[in-house]
């Protein structure tokens with residue numbers, strides 16, 4: 001392994017270079033991230049063998065990638081916030097067409113108001129699009145997730161988003177261990193597409209009436225159910241090259257905890273420090289971070305949390321639903337509990353300091369309100 | 379709906395692996411307009427035969443024989459492309 005000090009964006013671009021997909025199609029300007037800027041640099045220097053296609057919008061980026069994946073090659077794009085919103089129509093289609101596209105997404109707030117900073121409103125908008133979703137706490141995580149996610153995607157024929165927190169990890173420098181090219185090549189293996197438009201005259205993406213739409217959707221849904229087992233075994237295989245044993249959920253001091261916060265993304269790192277300081281005062285607190293959000297492994301989640309007395313979900317987007325967000329609802333329904341509280345936090349890149357996490361630990365078992373806010377000026 | 383396949387029997391994504399399989403389907407119900415051949419004007423150039431997307435023009439000996447009205451969906455591409463206006467249309471009732 002090679003030690004490097006790089007940003008989350010560079011870590012993803014490096015992973016893409018090592019995967020070396022035949023086609024990358026991307027919109028080259030904002031809201032695009034430095035992932036593609038860095039990848040374009042590799043391309044210009046001839047360090048990657050695939051094609052890089054600049055397109056006129058994210059809608060076209062996803063369309064081009066769907067076309068390439070249909071033609072039986074590894075195809076990728078990357079995006080963020082409004083870019084994901086613009087391509088959403090084709091995002092759903094890519095999943096329904098069962099194309100194993102890898103798309104790194106840098107989580108940034110959706111407009112409006114216009115904002116460029118971190119929250120999870122973009123990928124939560126696509127949480128039910130039929131894509132697998134992997135989230136990352138730090139730069140090592142996002143780098144590793146790219147390889148695991150690609151391998152899973154190609155095994156179950158579903159596309160996958162690898163998400164990281166905008167600016168917090170995407171622009172922050174951290175030391176990470178990179179794998180040698182040959183180790184990655186061996187891990188991801190050669191891509192053998194199940195269907196290939198160029199090999200045989202087939203039709204992809206045809207029209208369905210009421211007599212078949214439901215059956216095709218049912219089949220697509222099964223791929224998501226079946227992916228749980230595949231992800232388990234892929235985590236195991238990845239641990240052999242990395243020494244890191246990942247799981248659907250990351251836990252910290254959960255075993256004897258009485259109060260637990262569930263969260264997604266980089267906040268998990270700061271929350272660990274808060275857990276340590278509270279435990280020094282004898283408080284039994286712990287945290288659970290979500291690495292794989294789609295598929296949602298509700299059985300494992302239940303096992304992890306069923307004995308916990310007080311649970312709060314911290315959600316970094318506002319569902320504007322008159323109730324809680326998607327994560328909140330998944331946790332409540334997995335546990336069949338209605339005493340879990342939701343804290344919406346960190347919108348539009350609002351700084352999340354220890355005091356906010358402390359406040360959640362202190363107050364989660366007080367009061368009747370189910371949906372709460374932390375870090376907003378009251 | 380007895381002959382319809384169950385979900386486990388289907389290809390992923392509804393992919394269709396065989397060519398020209400619309401031959402199995404009766405699409406006559408899709409038609410709003412029906413193409414009608416005018417023998418006296420026809421010069422048997424076979425342009426209609428080559429442009430019809432659903433092989434609904436039957437030919438023989440290099441000549442126009444007839445429309446197959448179970449396969450014809452009424453798009454009227456043939457009517458548009460016929461160089462001598464030997465195809466007219468009638469509204470389906």
Ligand code: SF4
Pocket residue numbers: 413429430431432433434435445449450451452453454455456457
């Ligand atoms: S109307 Fe369309 S489908 Fe029918 S014969 Fe003409 S071209 Fe073919």
Ligand code: SF4
Pocket residue numbers: 415419420421422423424425426427442459460461462463464465
């Ligand atoms: S295109 Fe017109 S002229 Fe030519 S074969 Fe068809 S009907 Fe006849």
